Amino acid sequence: MRQFLILILISISICSCTKSPTILVKTNGEQVQISDSIEKNKELEDFISPYRERIQEEMSAVLSYTPKAMFKSDAQLNTPLGNMMSDAVLEMANPIFEKRTGHKIDVVILNYGGIRSGINAGEVTTRTAYNIMPFENEVAVAELASEELKALVNYLVKNKVAHPIAGLQITLNAEGLLKEVKVNGEHIQNKSYYVATSDYLIKGGDHMEFFKKSKSVHSLDYKLRNLFIDYFKKKDTIAPKQDNRFTKLEN
Amino acid sequence: MKRSKFIKTTGAATTFTAVGGIGLLSAFQSKPFTKHLTILHTNDVHSHIDPFPENDSKYPDLGGVSRRYSYIQKVKAENPNTLILDAGDSFQGTPYFNFYGGELEFKLMSKMGYHASTIGNHEFDNGIDNIAAQLEYADFDMLNANYDLKNTILYGLVKSHQIYEVDGLTIGVFALGIELDGLVSKDLYKETKYLDPVEIAQEQIKILKQDLNCDIVICLSHLGYSYKSDKIDDLKLAAQTKDIDLIIGGHTHTFLDKPTAIENAEGKIVLVNQVGWAGINVGRIDFYFDDKELKEQKSLVMQV
Numbered sequence: 001m002r003q004f005l006i007l008i009l010i011s012i013s014i015c016s017c018t019k020s021p022t023i024l025v026k027t028n029g030e031q032v033q034i035s036d037s038i039e040k041n042k043e044l045e046d047f048i049s050p051y052r053e054r055i056q057e058e059m060s061a062v063l064s065y066t067p068k069a070m071f072k073s074d075a076q077l078n079t080p081l082g083n084m085m086s087d088a089v090l091e092m093a094n095p096i097f098e099k100r101t102g103h104k105i106d107v108v109i110l111n112y113g114g115i116r117s118g119i120n121a122g123e124v125t126t127r128t129a130y131n132i133m134p135f136e137n138e139v140a141v142a143e144l145a146s147e148e149l150k151a152l153v154n155y156l157v158k159n160k161v162a163h164p165i166a167g168l169q170i171t172l173n174a175e176g177l178l179k180e181v182k183v184n185g186e187h188i189q190n191k192s193y194y195v196a197t198s199d200y201l202i203k204g205g206d207h208m209e210f211f212k213k214s215k216s217v218h219s220l221d222y223k224l225r226n227l228f229i230d231y232f233k234k235k236d237t238i239a240p241k242q243d244n245r246f247t248k249l250e251n
Numbered sequence: 252m253k254r255s256k257f258i259k260t261t262g263a264a265t266t267f268t269a270v271g272g273i274g275l276l277s278a279f280q281s282k283p284f285t286k287h288l289t290i291l292h293t294n295d296v297h298s299h300i301d302p303f304p305e306n307d308s309k310y311p312d313l314g315g316v317s318r319r320y321s322y323i324q325k326v327k328a329e330n331p332n333t334l335i336l337d338a339g340d341s342f343q344g345t346p347y348f349n350f351y352g353g354e355l356e357f358k359l360m361s362k363m364g365y366h367a368s369t370i371g372n373h374e375f376d377n378g379i380d381n382i383a384a385q386l387e388y389a390d391f392d393m394l395n396a397n398y399d400l401k402n403t404i405l406y407g408l409v410k411s412h413q414i415y416e417v418d419g420l421t422i423g424v425f426a427l428g429i430e431l432d433g434l435v436s437k438d439l440y441k442e443t444k445y446l447d448p449v450e451i452a453q454e455q456i457k458i459l460k461q462d463l464n465c466d467i468v469i470c471l472s473h474l475g476y477s478y479k480s481d482k483i484d485d486l487k488l489a490a491q492t493k494d495i496d497l498i499i500g501g502h503t504h505t506f507l508d509k510p511t512a513i514e515n516a517e518g519k520i521v522l523v524n525q526v527g528w529a530g531i532n533v534g535r536i537d538f539y540f541d542d543k544e545l546k547e548q549k550s551l552v553m554q555v
Contacts, residue, residue: 022286022420022466024496026539029510029522031532032322033313034302040317041324044362048300048317051355055346130346136376203436225349 082164294501297344338501339371423459
C-alpha cells in the first residue's frame, strides 16, 4: 500500500515538472492604428505635461519674421530656403573660422536631404530651427585641393539637386553639362579651398566622397541648429531669394 | 542577474490541463486553446511622444504614447499573458530628445510596461555614453547580440538575450543591430564592434531553442525589412535561419498591412513584422497553443 502511494506521487510530480507539453497551433497578426478613437491615459499625460510645457515655452520664442513661406521643393538647383541656410553658415561660421585659423571660408555646401522641413510665413521661432535641423550635426571646415573642389562641383552638376551652396556660381548649358564655374567670381585656381559643411557630410554622408580626401578638417564645435538660431536672432526679417548661384541655361 | 522573469503565475485552468489528460480537457470546450500569448510591438518611435499635429499632411493626429498606453492596458486586461517589445530607434526626431536626451522616452516605455527593446542606430545620436546614462531610466531589458560591447561603457548593461516565462511558456528574445560604419560616426559608437547577424543569430537560436528549450523564439531586429542588395535584412535572415518564430523589425520604417510569412531554412514559416514608425501603429501577434496530444487533430493555422 505504501509503495503504491509513493508511485502515484512520483508519477504526478514527473508529470507536472516536465516541460509543458504544449504546441503552437494558431497564429494571428494584426496592426492597430493609434488614433483619436483611443482615449489618452491620464496618468501618462500628467507625467508628460511638465516636460512638454518646458519645451513649448522655449520653442515658441520668436526670433525673426518671414513674409513668405519657403520649402526645399520651391525651385530647381537653388532655392530661397537652401540659400538662406548656406548663407547663414557662411555669415555665422566665417568669423569664428577666420579668428581661429587666419583663413576664410570659400565655399559652403550642405545637403538637400538634410533640410528636414519648410518654414511657414510669419514668426520664425526656435521651433523653426528645430524643424529644419533636428539633428545634432556640427559645422566643420574641410581644406580641399582644387581637384577635390572640382569633384565637389561635378557632384553638384551630376546630381542636379538643390543642395544648399554658397560661394560658388555654377552655370549648366541647356544639355545640363557644366558651362562655367566660379568661386567667388574667380576661376578655380591651383590652391587650397576652405569648404564649410556639416560633420555628417565630412564623414561620408550622401556619398560626398571628395571630403574623404580633405587635406585637413577643422571642427568649429558649433551645432548647425544653434547657428540657425543665432542667425535668426540677428535678423529682423528673413527674405531669401532664388539667385544665380546654380543655374541651367535655356535653349 | 535573474535569468527569467515571470509576468504571470499560472492560472487555475491551465495548471489543471498540465496534469490532466484529454478526458479532462474535453470538459473545457469553451476554452479552445490551452495557452495564449500576445505580443505587442513598436519600432522607430523616434521620440514621438505626442501625436502628430492635427494639420499634419501625412499622419494627422495619429500616434502618441498616452493613447498607446491605453491600448496596451486594454489588451493586457483581455490577456495578461502579453509581452511588449520594441525594435529600436526610440530616440531622435522631436525636441523631447534634443531637450532630455532620451530620458523621457525610456521613462515612458518603463511606465507602459515594455519588456525589452534593442539598440537602433539613432540610439547612438548623443553618443554611446548617453545610452548608458539613459539606461538608468529603463525598467526593461536592452538587448543586442551582434554588437561586441566588451570595450565600451555598455558592457554589462546590454544582454544578448532574455527569457520570459509567460503562463508556463518559455519565450526567448534576442536582438540584432545594423552595421554602424557609414551610418553612425565612430566617435559616437566608439569601440562597438559589429558582428555578422546571421552567425550570431544561429548562436542565439541554439542557446534559446536547444539549451533553454524555448517554446517561442523572437528576434528584435534593427537590420531593416528588405534591401535589393546583398545587405542583410529581415527577410534574408528569416530565410537563412531556422527556429525563429517571429522577427520584429525596424529601421526601414516599413508599413505592412499584415506580417510577412517567410519560409525558413527548414521550410517552416517565420513571421516578419514592422509597423511603420513614430508610434502610429502597434503590431499585435497572438500565439495560441494546445496540448501536444490534441495537436494530432489540428494543423497550424496562421491568420496573418
